[in-house]
Amino acid sequence: MLRAILISLLLSLSVLFILKNSISYTEVKTINSSNYNIDVEKISNQCVSDVIDLALTETKDRLSFSLDSKNNNDIKYLIENKLAHCVGYAAVCNSIINSYQHPNIKSRHVRAKIGIFGFDVHSLFSSPAFKDHDICVVENTQTGEVYYIDPSLSEVLGNLVVKQRTL
Numbered sequence: 001m002l003r004a005i006l007i008s009l010l011l012s013l014s015v016l017f018i019l020k021n022s023i024s025y026t027e028v029k030t031i032n033s034s035n036y037n038i039d040v041e042k043i044s045n046q047c048v049s050d051v052i053d054l055a056l057t058e059t060k061d062r063l064s065f066s067l068d069s070k071n072n073n074d075i076k077y078l079i080e081n082k083l084a085h086c087v088g089y090a091a092v093c094n095s096i097i098n099s100y101q102h103p104n105i106k107s108r109h110v111r112a113k114i115g116i117f118g119f120d121v122h123s124l125f126s127s128p129a130f131k132d133h134d135i136c137v138v139e140n141t142q143t144g145e146v147y148y149i150d151p152s153l154s155e156v157l158g159n160l161v162v163k164q165r166t167l
Contacts, residue, residue: 023162024115025148028132031073031090031109038075038092038099048140049161051097051105052149056159059093059151073109089151090134097138104142110135112148137164 040058043051062079069083073091078084084092090109097107111132114121125131138147150160 022117023150023160024118025112025133025135025150025162025164026115027137028111028113031087031111031134038079038095040096040099043100043102046102048105048138048145048147051100051102052138052147052161053159055093055096055100055107056149056151056154056161058096059089060155063089063092065089065152065155084152086134086152089155090136093149093151094136097136104140106139106141108137108139110137110148 043054046054062082063084064082065085066083067085069081069085069088070077072078072084073087075091075095078088078092094107094109097105112135114133133150134152136149136151138149139145140147146164148162148164150162154160
């Protein structure tokens with residue numbers, strides 16, 4: 001019995017690893033969410049991966065996922081009400097990253113398409129709610145590295161960060 005549970009757990013972790021490493025994003029448009037200054041400690045000497053991890057943790061601590069939440073990117077409203085879907089998660093995470101005021105890291109709130117092994121997963125849904133997905137695009141302005149981070153899916157899959165390209 002224990003062996004079966006361990007094998008099942010290992011298979012689940014393997015599938016999760018493969019899934020997380022097969023996701024890609026295609027930007028559709030930049031969203032002009034309010035850059036509300038969130039009260040966070042300013043950081044200037046952490047590397048980009050540490051900044052992203054801090055921001056995702058901070059976002060997950062401040063919000064709870066709900067498909068029934070309003071389609072809202074008003075940061076103050078989202079933090080007070082604590083419920084959000086991908087739009088709110090991306091808006092809050094974007095503001096957290098920019099509130100750190102790291103001299104070499106900038107974030108944008110972006111509407112995107114999700115691909116898994118190159119397949120557009122949005123084509124599987126007829127609901128307008130699933131026609132696209134909101135994420136953050138984080139750039140290290142010193143190195144040109146660009147990371148797509150998915151704050152709402154990180155709630156389910158663990159921190160989801162895709163290094164997309166170097167400018």
